[in-house]
Each structure stands twice: as C-alpha cells, then as structure tokens.
Amino acid sequence: DIQMTQSPSSVSASVGDTVTITCRASQDITNWLAWYQQKPGKAPKLLIYAASSLHSGVPSRFSGSGSGTEFTLTISSLQTEDFATYYCQQSYSFPQGFGGGTKVEIK
Amino acid sequence: EVQLVESGGDLVQPGRSLRLSCAASGFTFGDYAMHWVRQAPGKGLEWVSGINWNSGTIGYADSVRGRFTISRDNAKNSLYLQMNSLRAEDTALYYCIKDKDWGSFSAFDIWGQGTMVSVSS
Numbered sequence: 738d739i740q741m742t743q744s745p746s747s748v749s750a751s752v753g754d755t756v757t758i759t760c761r762a763s764q765d766i767t768n769w770l771a772w773y774q775q776k777p778g779k780a781p782k783l784l785i786y787a788a789s790s791l792h793s794g795v796p797s798r799f800s801g802s803g804s805g806t807e808f809t810l811t812i813s814s815l816q817t818e819d820f821a822t823y824y825c826q827q828s829y830s831f832p833q834g835f836g837g838g839t840k841v842e843i844k
Numbered sequence: 845e846v847q848l849v850e851s852g853g854d855l856v857q858p859g860r861s862l863r864l865s866c867a868a869s870g871f872t873f874g875d876y877a878m879h880w881v882r883q884a885p886g887k888g889l890e891w892v893s894g895i896n897w898n899s900g901t902i903g904y905a906d907s908v909r910g911r912f913t914i915s916r917d918n919a920k921n922s923l924y925l926q927m928n929s930l931r932a933e934d935t936a937l938y939y940c941i942k943d944k945d946w947g948s949f950s951a952f953d954i955w956g957q958g959t960m961v962s963v964s965s
Contacts, residue, residue, distance in 0.1 A: 831903025
C-alpha cells in the first residue's frame with residue numbers, strides 16, 4: 738500500500754504570510770495527488786487535483802506542485818478564511834489514502 | 845444542484861451490521877466513480893472504499909476488507925456500504941463522495957454531509 742506523509746502536522750502563521758505544506762508518497766504516484774481543505778464541523782473541499790490543477794472556484798492564492806513522490810501545497814497571502822486543516826490524497830492506486838493532515842493556525 | 849445525502853448511521857453494538865445509503869442528485873450518477881471516506885471524532889480522513897461507474901473495479905482499505913461491501917444502483921442513483929462485524933474502531937462520520945472525472949478515479953469533488961456510525965456496547 739502507498740503511504741502518504743504530510744509535514745508539518747501544524748503551522749502557525751499570520752494573515753498575509755505564505756504557507757507551504759509538503760506531502761510525500763512512499764512510491765511514485767506520478768501526478769495522482771489532490772489537496773483538500775477542511776474547516777471544523779464541515780466536509781472537506783477539493784482545492785487542487787492532478788498535483789497542480791486548481792479546482793473550479795478555488796482562489797488563485799492556492800497552488801500545487803510536484804510529481805513522483807514529493808508534492809507541495811502553497812498558500813500565498815494567507816487570508817483569515819484559510820485557517821483550516823489541509824489533507825493530501827493519492828488516487829494512483831487502491832487502497833487510496835490521505836496524509837495525516839496539516840492544521841494551519843493563527844499566530 | 846449536485847447533492848449527496850447519506851443515511852443509515854446509527855449506534856450499534858460490536859459485531860452487528862449496518863447498511864449506509866447515499867442518494868445522489870444533480871448529475872449523471874452512472875457516469876462517475878464513487879467512494880466512502882470516514883473520519884473518527886477528532887481524527888483525520890480515512891478512505892474506506894471506492895467503486896467505478898459500472899461496479900467493475902472496487903477497492904477497500906485494509907482495515908475494512910472482508911467486513912465491508914460497497915455497491916451501487918445506477919438506476920436508483922444510489923451508493924451503499926454494507927458494514928458487517930462492526931468494531932469500536934469503525935466509529936466515525938462516514939462521507940459519500942463523487943469522483944471528479946467522468947469514467948475514472950481522480951479526485952473527490954463533491955462530498956455529502958456525512959452520517960454518523962457509533963459502535964459501542
């Protein structure tokens with residue numbers, strides 16, 4: 738099974754900062770990688786698919802990059818509504834899996 | 845409006861069974877793969893199972909393989925999860941999810957609001 742490892746598990750940042758989250762896959766998943774945002778009490782929302790494609794309606798301050806085994810989610814100019822937990826997910830093969838999550842907190 | 849509505853969650857004793865249902869609307873259900881993802885209280889997301897558009901490809905997490913069965917009825921726009929031999933560690937909010945791309949597995953673009961399963965004696 739492919740293991741997904743996210744880092745850091747939490748990060749404190751201020752409005753306007755740039756935040757970078759890393760996701761590593763235990764084997765090559767080419768670009769079969771998605772990123773999600775989850776706020777407390779709500780279902781997750783898709784941000785990025787195919788490693789770097791921005792989902793419809795998602796602000797352009799969110800961007801994804803990477804391929805193979807290492808991927809990053811970058812949030813530029815952090816806004817108050819961006820404080821949430823972020824997850825990566827591989828869809829290369831079954832069983833599909835998520836990273837452990839990264840909580841972005843207000844500094 | 846694209847919508848997924850889960851039902852069937854309940855409080856059950858360990859070893860018992862439960863069947864979750866998901867009613868889909870607002871899109872051509874039979875064209876898309878579907879999934880179940882769960883989230884234990886205060887924990888992260890765990891993919892449980894996925895099924896392609898014609899039920900020809902099905903996958904399970906190691907933690908549920910042999911106990912859970914995913915199925916779909918395209919005529920009824922419905923997804924199901926039969927859960928047998930339930931354990932305390934199956935306690936979670938279960939989400940029904942639509943895959944983003946027509947005819948393949950890619951990313952999860954539509955999520956339901958979830959149905960809660962609690963396993964306790």
